[in-house]
Amino acid sequence: MRSSAIPQTDLAPSAICLGSSNFGNGIAPADAYQLLDAYVACGGTFIDTAAVYANWLPGEKNSSEKTIGRWLAANGRRDSIVLATKGAHPELATMHVPRMSPAEILDDLETSLRNLQTGWIDIYWLHRDDTARPVAEIIDTLHGQVAAGKIRYFACSNWRAERIAAAQAYAAGRGITGFVANQMRWSLAQIDPAATGDPTTVAMDDVTYAYHRRTELAAIPYSSQAGGYFQKMAQGRAGDVRPNQQKLFGCQENAARLARVQQLAQETGYSVSQLVLAYLTNQPFPTIPIVGCRSVAQVEDSMRAGDVYLTSEQVDWLARGDAQKQ
Numbered sequence: 570m571r572s573s574a575i576p577q578t579d580l581a582p583s584a585i586c587l588g589s590s591n592f593g594n595g596i597a598p599a600d601a602y603q604l605l606d607a608y609v610a611c612g613g614t615f616i617d618t619a620a621v622y623a624n625w626l627p628g629e630k631n632s633s634e635k636t637i638g639r640w641l642a643a644n645g646r647r648d649s650i651v652l653a654t655k656g657a658h659p660e661l662a663t664m665h666v667p668r669m670s671p672a673e674i675l676d677d678l679e680t681s682l683r684n685l686q687t688g689w690i691d692i693y694w695l696h697r698d699d700t701a702r703p704v705a706e707i708i709d710t711l712h713g714q715v716a717a718g719k720i721r722y723f724a725c726s727n728w729r730a731e732r733i734a735a736a737q738a739y740a741a742g743r744g745i746t747g748f749v750a751n752q753m754r755w756s757l758a759q760i761d762p763a764a765t766g767d768p769t770t771v772a773m774d775d776v777t778y779a780y781h782r783r784t785e786l787a788a789i790p791y792s793s794q795a796g797g798y799f800q801k802m803a804q805g806r807a808g809d810v811r812p813n814q815q816k817l818f819g820c821q822e823n824a825a826r827l828a829r830v831q832q833l834a835q836e837t838g839y840s841v842s843q844l845v846l847a848y849l850t851n852q853p854f855p856t857i858p859i860v861g862c863r864s865v866a867q868v869e870d871s872m873r874a875g876d877v878y879l880t881s882e883q884v885d886w887l888a889r890g891d892a893q894k895q
């Protein structure tokens with residue numbers, strides 16, 4: 570598995586990151602440990618979680634972070650893992666009410682450190698934005714935690730390009746490191762962002778794509794496999810595509826992309842899974858997709874994408890040149 574250096578940092582994690590959104594309450598701890606073990610056995614070194622993960626399911630609060638914390642405590646692997654978690658997510662019952670005051674950020678960070686049983690987070694993500702809050706206050710709060718040694722770097726998720734640019738300009742003016750990465754919804758599948766049903770999330774778009782190209786800011790996309798849409802369709806398992814996925818991905822353009830990915834699979838010998846992820850790992854700026862896997866077989870399959878190299882022509886052709894028009 571190749572590694573992927575994150576500019577502005579000394580981090581070079583594996584080219585594929587493991588997501589954990591249902592660990593604990595949705596994927597039982599024993600099963601989650603198996604996924605984590607399989608991921609590491611495949612060369613994985615980058616784990617993505619969040620304080621809010623699996624809080625939408627009945628059971629323990631912060632169960633994803635706690636499951637990962639117990640796994641790390643049991644195996645002594647903390648030093649070899651790039652551990653990323655997120656805070657400042659709205660309460661689930663009031664998604665329209667941001668939670669991004671300095672006190673809320675600091676409180677969430679302390680909770681995550683306890684849950685993960687660690688003294689530091691490698692990349693601390695803001696899970697959402699609050700556009701009413703000045704970027705200066707947000708950056709200063711996060712930088713204070715870098716100075717305190719509680720986080721190594723910080724980054725944003727579901728932020729729009731103009732706000733990222735403003736935050737980076739403020740950090741540069743202060744002579745400090747700003748966001749080292751951006752986490753957005755992005756995959757080979759074309760979507761209508763409005764169809765996600767969550768206006769607080771942000772998908773890759775033209776402006777953001779151009780920003781990443783210009784600045785080399787690392788992109789760490791989620792839902793990077795489009796929930797397995799292409800794999801299921803390629804295997805003739807359209808019945809396994811859930812209704813919400815059908816609504817999100819079931820358009821003519823994605824049918825054309827499916828045909829192209831199948832053609833490229835035939836020509837290169839790579840699998841559809843590999844190509845769906847390689848579309849991201851071979852972008853012209855650092856891009857490390859986060860995969861969500863439910864079984865060890867899915868982990869192993871997704872991880873095979875880590876060593877696939879595509880030409881820029883192949884990448885462009887897969888999405889017919891409009892990679893950024895998601």
Ligand SMILES: NC(=O)c1ccc[n+]([C@@H]2O[C@H](COP(=O)([O-])OP(=O)(O)OC[C@H]3O[C@@H](n4cnc5c(N)ncnc54)[C@H](OP(=O)(O)O)[C@@H]3O)[C@@H](O)[C@H]2O)c1
Nearest residue numbers: 588589590791792793794795796797800860861867870871
């Ligand atoms: N920052 C944010 O706001 C945000 C939002 C969402 C997610 N995330 C992060 O991103 C991670 C990944 O998101 P996601 O779960 O939406 O990503 P995803 O990888 O696009 O979707 C996961 C689904 O893809 C299918 N799958 C996985 N591996 C497969 C394979 N090798 N072959 C065929 N199908 C496969 C499985 O579907 P089946 O279950 O149907 O088999 C699995 O449940 C999350 O765990 C979380 O860490 C972040």
